Amino acid sequence: MSAPTLSQYLLAKQHSLPVVTPQLQELLMQVSVACKAISVAIGKGALAGILGQAGSDNIQGEEQKKLDVLSNDIVLAATENSGCVAGLASEEMDDIYHLPAGAKQGDYLMLFDPLDGSSNIDVNVSVGTIFSILHKPEGKNSVTTEDFFQAGSKQVCAGYAVYGPSTLLVLTLGDGVDCFTLDRELGEFILTQTRMTIPVDTREFAINTSNMRFWEQPVRRYVEEMLAGQTGIRGKDFNMRWVASMVADVHRILTRGGVFMYPFDLKDSSKAGKLRLMYEANPMSLLVEQAGGASTTGRVRILDIQPTGLHQRVPVILGSKNEVELVTGYHLG
Numbered sequence: 257m258s259a260p261t262l263s264q265y266l267l268a269k270q271h272s273l274p275v276v277t278p279q280l281q282e283l284l285m286q287v288s289v290a291c292k293a294i295s296v297a298i299g300k301g302a303l304a305g306i307l308g309q310a311g312s313d314n315i316q317g318e319e320q321k322k323l324d325v326l327s328n329d330i331v332l333a334a335t336e337n338s339g340c341v342a343g344l345a346s347e348e349m350d351d352i353y354h355l356p357a358g359a360k361q362g363d364y365l366m367l368f369d370p371l372d373g374s375s376n377i378d379v380n381v382s383v384g385t386i387f388s389i390l391h392k393p394e395g396k397n398s399v400t401t402e403d404f405f406q407a408g409s410k411q412v413c414a415g416y417a418v419y420g421p422s423t424l425l426v427l428t429l430g431d432g433v434d435c436f437t438l439d440r441e442l443g444e445f446i447l448t449q450t451r452m453t454i455p456v457d458t459r460e461f462a463i464n465t466s467n468m469r470f471w472e473q474p475v476r477r478y479v480e481e482m483l484a485g486q487t488g489i490r491g492k493d494f495n496m497r498w499v500a501s502m503v504a505d506v507h508r509i510l511t512r513g514g515v516f517m518y519p520f521d522l523k524d525s526s527k528a529g530k531l532r533l534m535y536e537a538n539p540m541s542l543l544v545e546q547a548g549g550a551s552t553t554g555r556v557r558i559l560d561i562q563p564t565g566l567h568q569r570v571p572v573i574l575g576s577k578n579e580v581e582l583v584t585g586y587h588l589g
């Protein structure tokens with residue numbers, strides 16, 4: 257038998273995994289439709305006039321690109337009337353998004369980063385979409401922002417699409433990590449890799465070293481020891497990679513291992529980190545842990561953090577388990 261489509265895969269999972277309800281199945285199909293639409297838009301690029309700035313800022317003071325806004329609209333359009341969600345939240349919306357009047361409320365809440373790696377859009381480098389799905393708290397009619405404040409360990413499902421040479425969808429339903437490739441002729445995501453596993457050891461790290469002067473001592477020590485190579489304390493040479501699209505960097509780590517860091521730094525004391533907990537760090541941390549890796553802030557497990565803000569930022573250190581444990585150990589002294 258040929259490899260299953262996403263819909264065939266979800267149908268089969270409905271029998272083996274109790275978390276896979278018909279509503280979750282439908283929601284994931286709608287998310288996949290949105291990812292296909294974003295993939296098509298990105299593929300057209302300048303031909304569709306979608307590159308460049310939108311002329312607006314998001315709540316985090318970042319300039320929005322046209323594709324940030326377009327991708328946000330595509331995900332909303334695919335999910336708001338699906339009957340599967342009770343509320344949505346995104347990097348590009350200040351507050352939670354309430355469903356249109358008359359739309360049927362579903363059992364789930366979804367947070368998303370519609371377009372991750374915005375700085376790479378205009379230079380034709382891989383970008384992606386990240387999503388995190390939570391249960392709507394039981395017995396509530398209207399959804400509040402606080403309902404979204406659930407620790408990452410409560411996620412029902414997390415995933416991302418990466419728009420690279422191929423468009424991929426990577427998914428966890430809390431039982432391992434599987435990867436689908438978009439067959440552009442069929443218009444279907446086809447299962448191409450099951451049980452993605454991150455090797456516990458690695459010789460590759462990813463960090464934006466232009467921030468080195470702002471790092472704390474434990475990260476500085478860790479990176480210096482890797483840079484010292486074979487004759488240093490680590491006794492081996494390391495390679496460095498930094499795409500500046502978290503989806504692409506995490507996808508490389510899920511594929512062949514590595515350690516990714518956007519650590520705490522002293523660049524801007526009002527920010528705990530650069531990446532956002534609820535729609536970047538949490539979904540990626542669940543995927544990484546499900547693939548046998550680890551994810552911390554340097555001090556605590558990311559999935560244990562009790563959120564207090566929709567757009568709250570956290571330091572992120574994730575990937576190959578032994579490396580994450582080593583640098584976390586340096587923080588904890």
Ligand code: AHG
Pocket residue numbers: 318347369371372373374375464500501502503518530
């Ligand atoms: P976004 O485009 O959604 O704002 O996220 C960008 C993030 C992340 O994808 C990436 O790892 C990081 O920003 C890159 O930061 P630098 O530009 O500081 O390297």
Ligand code: MN
Pocket residue numbers: 369371372373502536
């Ligand atoms: Mn992002």
Ligand code: MN
Pocket residue numbers: 324347369370371372373374
């Ligand atoms: Mn984004």
